[in-house]
Amino acid sequence: MMRRACIRSFRLEGRASARPGHAEACPSSPFGDLHGPLQQVAKTGWVKLARSGVAIFVVLCALLTTTGCDLRQKMWDQPSYRTYQESEFFEDGSSARPLVEGTVARGFLREDDHYYRGKVDGEFAKELPEQIEVTRELLMRGKERYNIYCSVCHDPAGYGNGMVVQRGFAEPESFHIDRLRGMPDGYYYSVITDGFGRMPGYAYQIRPSDRWAIVAYIRTLQLSQYATLDDVPETVRDDL
Numbered sequence: 384m385m386r387r388a389c390i391r392s393f394r395l396e397g398r399a400s401a402r403p404g405h406a407e408a409c410p411s412s413p414f415g416d417l418h419g420p421l422q423q424v425a426k427t428g429w430v431k432l433a434r435s436g437v438a439i440f441v442v443l444c445a446l447l448t449t450t451g452c453d454l455r456q457k458m459w460d461q462p463s464y465r466t467y468q469e470s471e472f473f474e475d476g477s478s479a480r481p482l483v484e485g486t487v488a489r490g491f492l493r494e495d496d497h498y499y500r501g502k503v504d505g506e507f508a509k510e511l512p513e514q515i516e517v518t519r520e521l522l523m524r525g526k527e528r529y530n531i532y533c534s535v536c537h538d539p540a541g542y543g544n545g546m547v548v549q550r551g552f553a554e555p556e557s558f559h560i561d562r563l564r565g566m567p568d569g570y571y572y573s574v575i576t577d578g579f580g581r582m583p584g585y586a587y588q589i590r591p592s593d594r595w596a597i598v599a600y601i602r603t604l605q606l607s608q609y610a611t612l613d614d615v616p617e618t619v620r621d622d623l
């Protein structure tokens with residue numbers, strides 16, 4: 384306490400003597416006129432207070448961050464598995480656990496049999512599902528997807544003589560034979576989804592809406608090979 388008081392009075396004195404004119408003006412004060420300097424001290428006191436406030440804040444922040452580090456370190460140290468790491472705890476020896484049976488990701492409850500499985504009452508759906516509207520865009524999308532995923536084997540026109548087949552892969556039947564022309568839309572959807580014989584399924588590569596777009600495009604291909612002049616609009620017949 385003593386020391387602080389000393390320092391304080393020393394400072395006051397210093398300031399008072401720094402401005403000698405004021406010292407004589409107030410004889411009752413041991414240091415002369417201290418009103419002005421006192422105010423100043425009061426002001427600088429606030430500044431100092433603010434400064435020390437900042438300092439305390441910084442120290443607190445530092446403390447908090449180190450505690451945070453500490454927590455993270457603890458979590459880092461606790462027993463945990465790395466991806467695909469072997470486990471001695473689970474019977475199958477795998478640390479990656481399967482989903483609980485019946486788990487459905489939010490928004491993926493695929494109840495609509497027609498749309499997601501191509502079936503209506505357990506039979507292949509005869510038509511496209513109601514969500515699929517046959518537009519030019521849909522057919523163009525189907526064409527694009529077909530050319531990417533199917534034409535390598537089924538060839539661009541669907542006769543089953545794609546490049547992969549020419550290089551020795553099993554030859555699929557033409558989409559233009561009567562049997563396949565007579566197959567319902569749902570059959571094509573299901574073959575794309577689950578595969579057929581030596582053909583692999585494309586459920587992971589092609590999403591449902593695109594599978595239907597491909598089905599619609601295959602229908603277009605089939606129609607194109609059997610179209611008569613009557614199917615062509617009169618206005619463009621002369622161009623043929």
Ligand code: HEC
Pocket residue numbers: 529532533534535536537547552553554555556563570571574575579580581582583585597
């Ligand atoms: C890697 C070559 C390959 C690709 C790619 C492929 N297919 Fe196939 N597909 C085949 C073969 C081979 C068969 C015949 C399988 C068999 O009989 O064992 C077949 C069979 C089919 C059938 C059934 C025909 C029947 O006889 O009933 C359909 C429909 C079909 N494919 C559609 C598609 C569509 C649509 C795509 C594109 C999404 C596609 N395929 C992509 C090779 C392929």
